[in-house]
Amino acid sequence: MISVRKKLTGIFSAAFTAEGIDASFGEVAVSNRPDLSHFQCNGALPAAKTLKKKPRDIADAVLSRVTDGGGMIAKATVDGPGFINITVSDALLLEGALELRRIDELASSLIDDKRMTLIDFGSPNVAKPMHVGHLRSAIIGDAVQRLCVYLGVPKVSINHLGDWGTQMGMLICALREKDPSLPYFDEKHAGEFPKTSPVTIDDLETMYPVQSKKCKEDETEMKKALEAISLLQKGHAGYTALWKHFVDISRAQLENEFIALGIRFDFWRGESYYHGKIPSVIDDLTSRGIASKSEGALVVHFSEEETGGKEIAPLLLVKSDGAYLYGTTDLTAVRDRVAEFSPARLLYVVDKRQSLHFTQVFLAATRAAYAKDAELMHVPFGTVNGKDGKPFKTREGGVMKLSDLISMVVGKARERMAEAGVADGYPEAEREHVAKCVGLAALKYADLVNHRETDYIFDLDAFTRFEGKTGPYLLYTSVRIKSILRKAAERGFTPGTLAVTGDPERALMAMLSRYPDVVISAYEALLPNHLCEYLFELAQAFNQFYISCSIINENDAAKRGSWLTLSEVTLTVLVSALSVLGIDVPERM
Ligand code: ARG
Numbered sequence: 001m002i003s004v005r006k007k008l009t010g011i012f013s014a015a016f017t018a019e020g021i022d023a024s025f026g027e028v029a030v031s032n033r034p035d036l037s038h039f040q041c042n043g044a045l046p047a048a049k050t051l052k053k054k055p056r057d058i059a060d061a062v063l064s065r066v067t068d069g070g071g072m073i074a075k076a077t078v079d080g081p082g083f084i085n086i087t088v089s090d091a092l093l094l095e096g097a098l099e100l101r102r103i104d105e106l107a108s109s110l111i112d113d114k115r116m117t118l119i120d121f122g123s124p125n126v127a128k129p130m131h132v133g134h135l136r137s138a139i140i141g142d143a144v145q146r147l148c149v150y151l152g153v154p155k156v157s158i159n160h161l162g163d164w165g166t167q168m169g170m171l172i173c174a175l176r177e178k179d180p181s182l183p184y185f186d187e188k189h190a191g192e193f194p195k196t197s198p199v200t201i202d203d204l205e206t207m208y209p210v211q212s213k214k215c216k217e218d219e220t221e222m223k224k225a226l227e228a229i230s231l232l233q234k235g236h237a238g239y240t241a242l243w244k245h246f247v248d249i250s251r252a253q254l255e256n257e258f259i260a261l262g263i264r265f266d267f268w269r270g271e272s273y274y275h276g277k278i279p280s281v282i283d284d285l286t287s288r289g290i291a292s293k294s295e296g297a298l299v300v301h302f303s304e305e306e307t308g309g310k311e312i313a314p315l316l317l318v319k320s321d322g323a324y325l326y327g328t329t330d331l332t333a334v335r336d337r338v339a340e341f342s343p344a345r346l347l348y349v350v351d352k353r354q355s356l357h358f359t360q361v362f363l364a365a366t367r368a369a370y371a372k373d374a375e376l377m378h379v380p381f382g383t384v385n386g387k388d389g390k391p392f393k394t395r396e397g398g399v400m401k402l403s404d405l406i407s408m409v410v411g412k413a414r415e416r417m418a419e420a421g422v423a424d425g426y427p428e429a430e431r432e433h434v435a436k437c438v439g440l441a442a443l444k445y446a447d448l449v450n451h452r453e454t455d456y457i458f459d460l461d462a463f464t465r466f467e468g469k470t471g472p473y474l475l476y477t478s479v480r481i482k483s484i485l486r487k488a489a490e491r492g493f494t495p496g497t498l499a500v501t502g503d504p505e506r507a508l509m510a511m512l513s514r515y516p517d518v519v520i521s522a523y524e525a526l527l528p529n530h531l532c533e534y535l536f537e538l539a540q541a542f543n544q545f546y547i548s549c550s551i552i553n554e555n556d557a558a559k560r561g562s563w564l565t566l567s568e569v570t571l572t573v574l575v576s577a578l579s580v581l582g583i584d585v586p587e588r589m
Contacts, residue, residue, distance in 0.1 A: 001106040003516035004088060004096050005030065005039060007072060012041045012084075015065040019058070021047050026062075028086065030514055037075075037085035038510045044082040055082030090500040093509040097498060097569050100512055103576050108152025110516055111523070115344030116154045118337055119145050122258065122265060123350070125162030126250040127171055127204045130257075130402055132384040132392045132458070133351045139447045139582070140381055141349035142263045143528040146580045151523055156266050156341050160333070161254075163247050163270030165326075166215075167208060169229035171246055172239055173221070174211040175199065176228075184238035193238065197245035201253050204246060205401075230323060233275070247272075257402040262440065262582055274332045278324050281332045282317065290368055296320030300364045307363065315360040330361045335370040345375040347526070352380030352453060379526050382455040384447075392458040409460065410439035416464045416472070423589045434589045438464070441471030441583045448581055449532040469536045471583060474574065477539040478585045480546075481571040486588075487552055488564055495568055496561020504548040505566055511541040515573050519580070528581060535577050542570045 005028050013026030025043030032040070044062065048055035059078040066076065068089070075087040099106065121141020124130040141157070148155035175198065176185050182198055183189045199207070215222040232239040247270065258264070282298065285291035291300050298318040304310075317328045337346060348358055358378035365371050386392040414435045417423050423434045446463040450456045466472045488494075500506050514534065522530040551567065554560040575585050 001099060001103075001109045001516060003110070003520070004092060004513040005517045007092075008039055008041070008069065008086060008088070011066055011069045011072065012043070012062065015062045016043060016047070018065050019061050021051065021058070030517065031085065033085070034510075036079075038088050038513070039086040041084040041086065042082075044078075044084065048082065058082065059084050088510070088513070090506065093500065093506065093513055094498055096513040097509050097566065100515065100569050100573055103515070103572060107150045107516075107519065107576075110520055111151050111153070114153055116156070116341060117148050118341055118343035118346045119148075119155060119157045119349065120160050120333075120347065121145070121157065121349035122263070123160040123162065124254060125165060125167065126254075126270065127208055127246050128162070128165075128167045129205075129208070130254075132405075133381075135402065135405070136381050136384060136447055136452075137349045137351070138258065138261065138263050139444050140379070140452055140528065142261075142582045143448055143531075143580065144347065144349065144379070144526055146582060147519070147523045147528075150519070150580050153523075156337075156343065157264075158337070159258075159265040159268045161247075161251070161268060161270040163250075164233075164272045164275060164329070166225055166229055167212070168232060168243055168246065169225035169227070170211040170215055171204065171207060172228040172232070172242060173224045174207045175242070178207075184242040186238070189238060193241035197249050198242075199245070199249075201249045204250065226321075226323075230321065233323070253403075257406070260403070260406055262584065271326075271329045274329050274336060275324075277336055278328055278332050281328075281335060285317070285364075285368060288368070290364070291317055300360075300367065302360075302363050306367065312359060312363065313356070315364045327357060327361050327364075330357075331364055331368075331370070334361065334365040334376065335368075338370060338372055338374055343374050345377055346371070347377050347379050349379045349381070352382060354378070355380055379452070381452040382450075384458050385455055386458060389457075405443075406439070409443045409464075410435050412460045412464045413439035413442060413472070416466065417589075420466050422466070422476075434586045437584050437586045438472050438475060438589070441475050441578075443471070444581060444583055445471030445474065445532060448528040449536075451529050452527065469532075474535055474539055474578060475583075475585055475589065477542060478571060478574045478578070479587075479589045481542065481567050481574070482585075483588060484546075484551055484567055485564065485571070488560075491552070493552070493557075493560055493564060495564035496558060498565045498569075499558070499562045501559055501562065502548075504545045505563065508541045508545040508566060508570065511538050512569060512573060515577070519577075522580075531577055531581060535574065535581075538570065538574065538577075542567075542574075 008028040009026060012028055013023035016026040017023045025047040026041065027043060028039050028041045030039060031037045044055045044059035048058050056078055059082040063076055063078060063084060066073065072089055072092045073086055074089040077085050079085050119141055122134065122138045124134040145155055145157045175182070179198065183193055215225055228239060232243055251268065285300065291298050297316060297320050299314040299316050301314045302312050315327050316325050318324060334346065337343065355378055362376040365376060384392045417435060417438065423431045426434070442463040449469060463470060464472055466476050500509065518530055518534040522528055549563050551560060551563045554563065578585055
């Protein structure tokens with residue numbers, strides 16, 4: 001499948017070449033004046049600068065070679081200082097629309113580069129509250145993972161759980177204080193430890209904030225937690241058994257939460273997975289002189305040459321007490337992942353506030369040649385704020401549980417549905433299913449519609465509206481098309497040969513023809529908001545078309561059949577694109 005824009009670029013590039021001008025000036029873009037044209041080619045202006053000629057003369061010459069582009073172009077004019085405005089032919093629009101019926105199968109032919117992508121995303125911390133940042137990472141990372149699958153790019157996704165940090169030491173201390181008689185704390189205990197955990201996930205959730213506050217306020221408590229962590233890292237049997245319980249119960253809960261969000265990972269690999277591999281990295285870096293001692297700690301310093309003249313703090317690998325750090329694990333993980341999966345690139349979908357961390361890890365990995373030829377890339381995103389402008393929390397001063405957030409969103413969806421009379425009178429189970437679809441669509445779309453690097457405000461009232469740029473509006477439009485098709489079928493009206501009989505369907509088809517390019521640009525820039533913006537425009541274009549073309553009431557069977565086919569194509573594209581964003585469409589609502 002080749003997008004309409006690429007087909008046109010081919011034609012214009014050839015015309016520029018024939019004029020003795022570099023083919024790259026023939027790039028065609030979607031028109032920014034859709035009232036005037038579908039596409040534009042603006043290459044004559046920069047070409048004129050290089051060649052010291054008049055842009056209009058170049059544009060005229062190019063256009064006289066293009067003519068109707070072998071039937072692809074209905075009208076092309078030179079406007080303004082030398083822009084070429086292009087209106088594509090109905091034949092091309094028809095061909096494009098018909099191809100889109102098989103978009104799910106054909107999408108993988110849209111790009112040629114099929115090298116492996118590794119995506120590190122989600123990555124909350126075990127036994128510690130998950131925050132909205134982790135939710136953003138999960139939603140954006142999942143969209144990137146789905147884009148890969150859609151485009152036939154092999155991928156590996158890893159949930160890099162924080163299961164090895166200070167919080168584990170804090171929890172061990174908290175439990176030791178509460179119940180010192182447990183076998184985990186008995187240094188003389190021999191043999192097996194109990195199979196079931198002495199605490200539940202609810203216990204952990206109450207223990208953590210209390211203990212964390214204690215440690216912040218009291219230095220000796222913090223010291224104890226760090227000691228416990230150091231013993232754990234050295235393999236203390238009781239602490240290891242206890243740590244395993246903590247990880248297992250937290251993980252079980254996290255797994256359910258990610259499933260509820262419809263997000264899956266190829267691997268769940270906590271930081272602890274890399275722990276045993278760190279010593280050989282340290283040896284390697286030390287023996288090659290990449291890491292050096294500095295005030296008792298082991299660090300990697302960066303030269304100005306490496307940093308492009310910027311001042312970048314050294315990466316701390318081993319603290320003076322022998323403890324490893326967050327970056328030590330990430331550096332080890334680069335080496336391990338490259339060896340295991342041979343990716344062409346490694347993407348880290350993580351809060352932009354961690355950009356220094358990734359700069360340091362990537363610089364060290366590059367110096368050590370751990371990434372081999374692979375590209376290391378931080379895919380940063382902004383903060384989710386509450387209406388007060390501060391990072392969003394679900395409870396006052398409290399922590400966010402993903403399950404709380406999901407029930408909150410689904411609850412709001414239920415309210416909105418009742419107001420709008422959506423799914424009225426449906427069986428209870430179906431109405432619940434619709435509420436879940438609407439709630440998750442609201443949550444995911446509201447996150448993805450923003451450029452990922454901007455901060456946004458968490459405003460559930462706005463996210464769950466059935467009008468405007470929201471997930472529920474897109475579901476509503478898709479379901480509306482389903483309902484039109486159902487009603488038509490009930491009357492025995494069948495979809496027929498697609499034709500262009502007027503401007504409303506021409507406009508809708510032109511919008512549809514942009515879809516393949518939008519997918520490519522969302523993938524190349526790792527910006528799902530391109531898809532979100534497009535989906536909104538497509539839904540509007542359909543609703544506009546439907547206002548002018550009353551499908552079911554149309555008496556001309558050929559027209560009606562064509563409109564039904566066009567509705568089917570639009571639905572296919574909507575559902576397909578929404579699935580790339582991780583959004584499911586219900587049958588009816
Ligand atoms: N667990 C970390 C946090 O909560 C995020 C991990 C991101 N991935 C990574 N490879 N560092 O901040």
